[in-house]
Amino acid sequence: MATSRFIKDTGLTARMTLTMFLLGGLYVGLVVAVLVFVRSAGGAVVVAVVAVAIAFWQWWTSDTVAMRAMRAREVTPEQAPELHGMVDRLCALADMPKPRVGIADLSVPNAFATGRSPDRAVVCVTTGILQTLDAEELEAVLAHELSHVAHRDVLVMTVASSAGIAAGLLMRFAQIGGMRRGNGRTLPAVLVALLVSLVVYAVSFLLLRLLSRYRELSADRAGAYLTLKPGALASALQKISGQGAATPTADLRSSGAASALCIVPALDGGLSGLMATHPPLQQRLEQLARIQAELSRPAG
Incomplete structure (x- = not known):
């Protein structure tokens, strides 16, 4: 860790x-x-x-394979100042090295983080998610992805x-x-x-899916506590899931190779339960609601 x-x-x-x-x-x-x-x-x-x-x-x-699979490109602070600004603030808050920042030209709203170490990591968002989320929701998603980097997932x-x-x-x-x-x-x-x-x-496949779902729940929790805005992440997940269902099939196929890396699976083929790489949306929302209730309780 x-x-x-x-x-x-x-x-x-x-x-x-x-x-x-x-x-x-x-x-x-x-x-x-x-x-x-x-x-x-x-x-x-x-x-x-x-x-x-x-x-x-x-x-x-x-990092190279994932960026290619998502048709992503690395962007500089001059090319994406607001996105870099969010990552800068979150990295300072989390006390971690800043990863590279990328944008994937896909209409499917999603984000992912990958890389062999925090020093070699890249956090990437799609053009679809930039058009779908507001600033607080996008920051919550970035906090989730940075948690994956910090925890070397x-x-x-x-x-x-x-x-x-x-x-x-x-x-x-x-x-x-x-x-x-x-x-x-x-x-x-x-x-x-x-x-x-x-x-x-078969056993290895199921255990890997179980581990993948655990790491997503852990990243949700860590990101929510870092920003202290679990509601923003919950809202983002709902928007991404809703928009993803309406995304053209071609976009989903092109991003499916890196689906397991995304905050919401880009292409799950109808898989659920033990076969899914991500926990059910309802389970994630319930966890975030519990965190929101905990943060809302008066101190002492």
């Missing part, structure tokens, strides 16, 4: 930690199972290293996803090892490998 003035959420942090622990346990269990299956520690280690290398590359290039999600990457690679290695044996047990062995692969992928 990066040091900043964003409020800590012990409950959500504990749940995210437990989810990460389960993903790690899944990975370790998979490695052990594959070692038993292929009886080749060296080969399994090589594939595991490749999986880690792929995850590292995804993390290292996360891109790193957290990348580490978590490496378990799924390793699962696929290791199971593929197990299949190849089984086929090379060339005995009568080859087909059953490959079928078992495929079944285990599907189960591991």
